[in-house]
Amino acid sequence: MMMVPAPPTPLAVALGCPWCGCPSNPSPSVQTCAGCQKRFTLSAGPALDAAVVPAPFHPASPRIPLRWSAVVTYQFATLEPPGIHAGTLDPVMALSPIEQTSIAYGDVVSIAVWRKLGIVDCVVAVLVPLPIALFCGWIAILIAFSRVPSFGAAAVFAAIALAMGALAVYLFRRGVVIGKRKARVVGRWGSSTAHVETSPAFVDELFRRCGIVRPPVP
Numbered sequence: 001m002m003m004v005p006a007p008p009t010p011l012a013v014a015l016g017c018p019w020c021g022c023p024s025n026p027s028p029s030v031q032t033c034a035g036c037q038k039r040f041t042l043s044a045g046p047a048l049d050a051a052v053v054p055a056p057f058h059p060a061s062p063r064i065p066l067r068w069s070a071v072v073t074y075q076f077a078t079l080e081p082p083g084i085h086a087g088t089l090d091p092v093m094a095l096s097p098i099e100q101t102s103i104a105y106g107d108v109v110s111i112a113v114w115r116k117l118g119i120v121d122c123v124v125a126v127l128v129p130l131p132i133a134l135f136c137g138w139i140a141i142l143i144a145f146s147r148v149p150s151f152g153a154a155a156v157f158a159a160i161a162l163a164m165g166a167l168a169v170y171l172f173r174r175g176v177v178i179g180k181r182k183a184r185v186v187g188r189w190g191s192s193t194a195h196v197e198t199s200p201a202f203v204d205e206l207f208r209r210c211g212i213v214r215p216p217v218p
């Protein structure tokens with residue numbers, strides 16, 4: 001691969017709100033942006049704060065890979081022993097990177113973490129399991145209280161209603177409580193944003209290897 005020297009990342013990017021880019025300061029707790037009022041955490045990395053010392057390099061540190069789909073391609077981020085590799089995978093096999101950024105843990109200027117509502121999960125919950133649950137629950141009540149009640153049929157509809165209700169709760173929980181978590185890592189020479197909701201271990205290890213005390217989840 002051709003190595004093109006990257007220009008240094010402007011400090012305004014590293015110290016910007018991950019939602020709108022408004023200037024903000026690193027803080028150990030969750031903060032609300034002065035510009036867009038949205039919540040996030042911003043932590044100073046070793047390249048910004050001399051008090052932050054990355055964990056010593058260990059060649060046998062486990063690789064922690066993460067993959068998520070963009071519209072057509074797959075994006076990836078992997079914690080390697082010396083740093084984080086992230087980029088886009090080829091659209092056909094989703095195996096080899098077509099674009100890649102590497103950031104050594106010691107070069108991390110800042111890490112921002114934020115959470116978006118999982119809109120697709122919420123919309124699916126409202127459109128599919130919730131109406132089925134309500135409809136089957138209603139039918140179960142109608143059958144149970146009809147002039148010729150059939151408790152077997154009522155039980156079947158009640159069971160479908162409960163199962164679909166549980167599915168709706170699961171989807172709402174995944175969409176609202178867990179949400180779409182993202183971590184933006186800004187290095188001296190480049191930055192990368194990973195979708196981290198599927199791997200809490202990735203975030204834990206990222207902060208640990210950079211020597212940053214892990215902030216609470218926004």
Ligand SMILES: [Zn+2]
Pocket residue numbers: 017018019020021022033034035036037038
């Ligand atoms: Zn903002």
